[in-house]
Amino acid sequence: MDVNVMENIFLLVLVTLMSAVQNAFFAQKVEKECKTHNAKTAAFERVYCATRNCMDAYPTFIAVMWCAGICLSQAPAAFAGLMYLVARQKYFVGYMGQTSQSTPGYLFGKRILSFLFLMSFVGVVNHLLAHYFATDFKDYIQTITKAASALLLLP
Template identity: 75%
Template sequence: MDADIMENIFLLVLVTLLSVVQNAFFALKVEKECKSQNTKAAAFERLSCAKRNCMDTYPTFLAIMWCAGLCLSQAPAAFAGAVYLFARQKYFVGYMGQTCQSTPGYLFGKRMLSFLFLMCVVGIVNFLLGQYCGSDYKEYIQTITKTLSPLLLIP
């Protein structure tokens, strides 16, 4: 693979691989709970539901993270993706306890997905402006997103 291409997608690939490892962790936790001799039906159902909820949003997460990284800027998209994985872990672990403990992880993950979606839209609009109007604001927008991405950590 060309070094320039790899340099432009390396962080996105890294976050994607971390998400695959996290999915494997979720699957192992559900399998372990299923095989447990003293398993309670409610605990297994909560764990299974948490995994299913995480898997439902996984394609959306991957699509908008890659779109944001390719259309606008790799570093903020990968950062938001990594924070999303942390929020998803918090959601999953919170769901293992009481369902209400998963709410902070859910809301934080929703914020990361919204930021990534906004990055996608801005990147596409900037591309269209460059194609049809001849004005390219990509450097300014990248500076703004790199500056704002750490602010996503504020609760």
Template identity: 70%
Template sequence: MYSVVVEHIYLLVIVTLISVLQNAFFALKVEKEGNCQNIPTSGFERVCCANRNCMDSYPTFLAVMWCAGLCLNQAPAAFAGIIYLVARQKYFIGYMGQTSQSTPGYQFGKRILFFLFLMCIVGIFNYLLVYYYGSDYKEYVETITSASSALLLIP
């Protein structure tokens, strides 16, 4: 039984652990920028703000990624999770320069969160169809989400 459960979540676990490492990287950047000078600089304020913004959206990301992976299919959810982490890295690095450089990463991240949210809704809707009507469209929906997850790479 244990291997069956792990088989359905291991990709989500890997993406979650990578996101934890990314959070540690962000925290180290904030600490490094804070230790450089005793007087808070604009660079320190930008790094702190970027870190805070990333932390504000982190619970939402984890919730929709895990729900999408459990309700529908872990492979496209994990793929979207990796792409979201790349977008979040782009946002963080862009925010350290000028705030206008962070806008593409922010918008890309929003689109990925929306895709994960739609996966959750479709998975729940499919479950309700199975429960009340006996119609299971999970294979078709998994095929569509797997194919459409590649569209996330288009900026």
């Protein structure tokens, strides 16, 4: 693979691989709960439901993270991806306790997905402006995005 291309996607690849490991962890928890207890218990239902909810949002996460990283800036997209993995872990652990404990993780994950979607949208709009009107704001937008990604850490 071309070194230039690899430099532009390396962080996104790392976050994607970490998310795959996290998915395997979730699947292992479901399998362990199924073997430890009867599949009809409330604990199994909570673990299974938490895993299913995480898997349902996974394609959206991967799509917006890669689009944001390729269309706008890799580093803020990868950072937001890492924060999403933390939020997803918080959601999963919270759901295993009581479902009301999962709400902070869910809301945090939603905010990160919105940020990644906004990054993707702005990147596409900037590309269209550059292509059709010869106006490129990518450097300014990347500076703003890098500063705004730190705001994801605020509760």
